[in-house]
Amino acid sequence: MSILVDRDTRLLVQGMTGGEGTFHTEQMIAYGTTVVAGVSPGKGGTTHLGRPVFDTVQDAVAATGANTAAVFVPPPAAADAIMEAAAAGVGLVVAITEGVPILDTIRARAFLERRGVRLIGPNCPGLVSPRHQAKVGIIPNHISSPGPVGIVSRSGTLTYEIIQGLGRAGLGQSSSVGIGGDPVPGLSFAEVVSLFAADPETECVVLAGEIGGSDEERAAELIGQGYPKPVVAFISGRTAPPGKRMGHAGAIISGTTGTPASKVSALTAAGAVVADTIEEIVELVSARLRPRAVSGA
Numbered sequence: 001m002s003i004l005v006d007r008d009t010r011l012l013v014q015g016m017t018g019g020e021g022t023f024h025t026e027q028m029i030a031y032g033t034t035v036v037a038g039v040s041p042g043k044g045g046t047t048h049l050g051r052p053v054f055d056t057v058q059d060a061v062a063a064t065g066a067n068t069a070a071v072f073v074p075p076p077a078a079a080d081a082i083m084e085a086a087a088a089g090v091g092l093v094v095a096i097t098e099g100v101p102i103l104d105t106i107r108a109r110a111f112l113e114r115r116g117v118r119l120i121g122p123n124c125p126g127l128v129s130p131r132h133q134a135k136v137g138i139i140p141n142h143i144s145s146p147g148p149v150g151i152v153s154r155s156g157t158l159t160y161e162i163i164q165g166l167g168r169a170g171l172g173q174s175s176s177v178g179i180g181g182d183p184v185p186g187l188s189f190a191e192v193v194s195l196f197a198a199d200p201e202t203e204c205v206v207l208a209g210e211i212g213g214s215d216e217e218r219a220a221e222l223i224g225q226g227y228p229k230p231v232v233a234f235i236s237g238r239t240a241p242p243g244k245r246m247g248h249a250g251a252i253i254s255g256t257t258g259t260p261a262s263k264v265s266a267l268t269a270a271g272a273v274v275a276d277t278i279e280e281i282v283e284l285v286s287a288r289l290r291p292r293a294v295s296g297a
Contacts, residue, residue, distance in 0.1 A: 002129040003150070003175045003195040003202075004092060004118070005033075005068065009134045012037040012060045012090070014081045015072035017048050024072065024096075024138050025049055031141045032133030036064040057081075057088040070126070070136050071095040078122060079104035086117040094136045095121035095186070105184045112186070119186025125156035125178035131201060139163070139176065147172020149285055150196040152189055153208035154181045154215075158236055161278050162208055169282045171289070174201040181210070189219035197228055204288050205229055206281060207272070209263060210236040216263045224270030230288040231272040234281055235263045 011028065015021040016038030026049060029035050037060040038048050044055030054060040057069065069085035071078055071093065078097040085093045093112065100122040112119050120127060126137010131146035138156075143164045149171055153159040159178045166173065177192050179185050189207060196202045209216035216235065223231055264274050273288075275281040 002132050002134075003192070003199050004120075004127055004177065005129050005134040005136055005175075006132040007034070007134060009034060009068050009136070010064065010066045011035045011068045011070060011136060012039055012057065012064065012066035012085075013070045013072060014039045014057065014085065016040060016051070017043055017053060018072060020096075021072035022049065024070075025051075027138075027141055028070075028135050031128070031135040033135050036060075036066050057084045057090070061088045061090065066090060068092045068136060069094070071097055071122070073097060075099040075101065079108040082108040082119065082122075083111045086112045086115050090117065092118045092120070092136075093186075094124070094126045095119065095180075096124065096126060096137055097121070098123040100182070102182070102184055105182065109184060109186060120177065121180045121182075121186055123182045124180030124185075125159055127175060127177040128173075129175045130173055137178070139178070143167060144176065145172035146174075148174055148201065148203035148289060150174045150199065150202035150205045151176040151208070152192040152196070152205070153178050154185075154189075154210050155208065155236060156181075158208050158210075158234075158278075162206060162234075162281060165278050165282050166206075166285060169286060171282065171285055174199060174203075183213065185215070189215045190222045193219050193222060193227070193231075203229060204285050205231045206285060207231060207233045207267070208236070208281075209233070211260050211263070217266045220263075220266035220270040220272070223267070223272055227271065231267075231270075232281055232284045232288065233264075233267045233272045233274045234278070235260050235267075235274065 128135040130144040
């Protein structure tokens with residue numbers, strides 16, 4: 001068992017025949033993901049990377065039984081691609097595209113919520129389940145290894161650094177999820193943390209946030225209600241001077257909400273331990289897993 005993707009994932013890639021779609025589809029196939037189709041309007045009836053290409057998601061789902069979609073299309077068309085996938089009946093849409101207009105994302109997310117379809121992103125690296133050799137997105141293949149640590153992060157690069165740091169210490173991952181740094185994301189920290197709570201393969205959770213927004217504070221509320229697993233948190237941008245523009249569109253501070261201090265305070269009060277560096281994340285995770293390993297032995 002893992003969260004969101006596993007060996008039963010049947011992936012279709014929207015925009016598979018483009019440059020980015022081609023490269024990352026090759027990587028997903030190499031990782032072991034079951035990629036069953038591509039969708040590129042006007043190219044239906046052809047094949048690409050040994051997979052059939054369809055004009056519409058509906059045709060692809062009907063022919064291949066795809067249940068997950070990865071979106072690699074330009075920003076102006078991304079919201080329509082997300083909604084097309086949801087309308088065709090897939091259960092999970094992972095939107096990698098960066099620069100999707102906020103109002104488009106709001107419209108697409110509302111459309112998916114009405115249908116009970118999960119959205120990760122946009123502007124995200126996607127997710128990977130090493131034990132089940134399933135990856136949807138752009139997380140590098142070579143850095144992930146199977147293990148008991150669940151990772152959820154807003155930053156793509158930070159996700160990679162945490163995965164690699166834990167892996168070098170012999171601490172593999174159950175699943176790693178990059179939810180994206182836009183102001184209006186799909187799945188929230190709290191929703192992913194809830195999925196990890198119910199996952200028997202996850203024994204410890206790493207939550208990597210950043211300044212701006214209130215998503216980390218909402219996750220802290222959940223963690224403080226008797227969360228069953230240890231949580232190690234990290235907030236990037238804590239040393240940024242007031243008024244400094246950060247890279248993510250979601251890194252916007254409003255009043256006292258979204259500040260580094262408010263996030264650290266909320267997470268600490270909820271029972272999470274907050275690391276100051278990636279190296280400390282590794283140390284704290286190791287310390288929290290060691291007693292469980294001794295108990296299990």
